[in-house]
Amino acid sequence: MDHSKRQTKPRLLLMGQRRSGKSSITSVVFHKMEPQETLFLESTTRIQKDTMNSFMDFQVWDFPGQLDYFDPTFDTTQIFSEIGALIWVVDAQDEYSDSLARLTTTIINLQNTFPHINVEVFVHKTDSLNEDYRSDIFQDIVQRVGDDLNDAGFINPNVSYHLTSIYDSSIFEALSSVIQKLIPELDVLQNLLNTLINNSGMTKAYLFDILSKIYVASDTRPVDSDIYEICANYIDLTVDFTDLYNYPRHNPKILGEQMEEVESSMTFEDGTMVYLKEMNKHLCLVTVIKNKEAKDKKGMIDYNVHIFQEALKAVFDRAWEKNQIDGGEDTRTAKAVTSSENEEDGIAPN
Structure with missing residues (x-):
C-alpha cells in the first residue's frame, strides 16, 4: 500500500482541562507506555503534535488545557479545517463543571464554522468508580451538555460519548470507534468481514492496526470486551514472539514457496481458538x-482468509488510486468462493 497517494492526514485533536488525562491516552495507545508510568508525566504546556505512520496516517494534537483556542491570536482555520475528530477528555473523578462549560462553548463555535467535525467526549478515569456511580456521572454529563446545546439552539449536534480508562480496553475501543468514522471504506470492510465469519464458522473478527491495537473494522456482530482483549493481547504475544525468534540465519534453506505475512493460531483449554493473519x-x-467443526478444518479457514486478504487489497487500491469505493464485486467474489468452499467441506456458519 502506497501511503504517498493519500493527499491529507486526518487530524485528531485532544482537548480538555489540565490533568484530565489527554497525554496519558496518547502515551498508552500510541507510544506503548504502561498505564502506571503515566503517573509521572508532566502537564502539557504547549501543543504536542504526533504523526502516526500506520494503516491510516493521521496526526494527534494534544492541546494544553489552559489555552483558549478561539482567541484571535490563534488561527482557528489552521487548527480545525483539516480535523477528523475533536476528542474532549473529561476527568470523571474531578469537578467537571468548568470542563463541560468549555466543551459546550467549543461545540457552539465549531457548529457555526466547522459543522462537519465529529465531537467525541471521553468520560475518562472511570476505572476506580463503581458501576452505578460511573453510570450516573455518564448520564449527568450527557444530559448537561445536551441541555446547554439545546438552549443555544443546536438540536442533535454531532456529539458522541464514551466511558474510558487507560487501565482497561475501553480507551482502545473508544478510539477505534473514533477512527472508524474517518474510514470511507468502513461499510465495505464490514461486509467483507461478515462474509468471512459467516462462511468460516467464526465467532468474531477484527481488523487491527498493529501499531496501536485500534481496530479499524469488525463484523457487525456486537463487540464483546472480553473477546476484544483476547484478540488485542494475542497481537502483543505474536509480535513479541516474532521479534524474539526472527533472527538472521546462516545459509537458510527455503522449503518451497514461503508466505511473507505472519500467521499464528492458538487453542485454549475450553476449545476456543484465536487465529491471527x-x-x-x-x-x-x-x-x-x-465452532468445533471450523477449528478442525483450518485449511478452509486459511483459504477463506486469503480470499479476504485479496479483496481487502483491492478495496484500498481503488480507494487510494481512484478516490472512489466500489467493493461490491470483491464482496460477491469472496462470498461465492467461500460459500463454494464450505459446501465442499460441509461446514455451517457459526
Missing part, C-alpha cells in the same frame, strides 16, 4: 473461533 505491514486480522 497479517494482512500487510500495518494491518492484521484476528478472529475468535468457537
Whole structure:
C-alpha cells in the first residue's frame, strides 16, 4: 500500500482541562507506555503534535488545557479545517463543571464554522468508580451538555460519548470507534468481514492496526470486551514472539514457496481458538473461533482468509488510486468462493 497517494492526514485533536488525562491516552495507545508510568508525566504546556505512520496516517494534537483556542491570536482555520475528530477528555473523578462549560462553548463555535467535525467526549478515569456511580456521572454529563446545546439552539449536534480508562480496553475501543468514522471504506470492510465469519464458522473478527491495537473494522456482530482483549493481547504475544525468534540465519534453506505475512493460531483449554493473519505491514486480522467443526478444518479457514486478504487489497487500491469505493464485486467474489468452499467441506456458519 502506497501511503504517498493519500493527499491529507486526518487530524485528531485532544482537548480538555489540565490533568484530565489527554497525554496519558496518547502515551498508552500510541507510544506503548504502561498505564502506571503515566503517573509521572508532566502537564502539557504547549501543543504536542504526533504523526502516526500506520494503516491510516493521521496526526494527534494534544492541546494544553489552559489555552483558549478561539482567541484571535490563534488561527482557528489552521487548527480545525483539516480535523477528523475533536476528542474532549473529561476527568470523571474531578469537578467537571468548568470542563463541560468549555466543551459546550467549543461545540457552539465549531457548529457555526466547522459543522462537519465529529465531537467525541471521553468520560475518562472511570476505572476506580463503581458501576452505578460511573453510570450516573455518564448520564449527568450527557444530559448537561445536551441541555446547554439545546438552549443555544443546536438540536442533535454531532456529539458522541464514551466511558474510558487507560487501565482497561475501553480507551482502545473508544478510539477505534473514533477512527472508524474517518474510514470511507468502513461499510465495505464490514461486509467483507461478515462474509468471512459467516462462511468460516467464526465467532468474531477484527481488523487491527498493529501499531496501536485500534481496530479499524469488525463484523457487525456486537463487540464483546472480553473477546476484544483476547484478540488485542494475542497481537502483543505474536509480535513479541516474532521479534524474539526472527533472527538472521546462516545459509537458510527455503522449503518451497514461503508466505511473507505472519500467521499464528492458538487453542485454549475450553476449545476456543484465536487465529491471527497479517494482512500487510500495518494491518492484521484476528478472529475468535468457537465452532468445533471450523477449528478442525483450518485449511478452509486459511483459504477463506486469503480470499479476504485479496479483496481487502483491492478495496484500498481503488480507494487510494481512484478516490472512489466500489467493493461490491470483491464482496460477491469472496462470498461465492467461500460459500463454494464450505459446501465442499460441509461446514455451517457459526
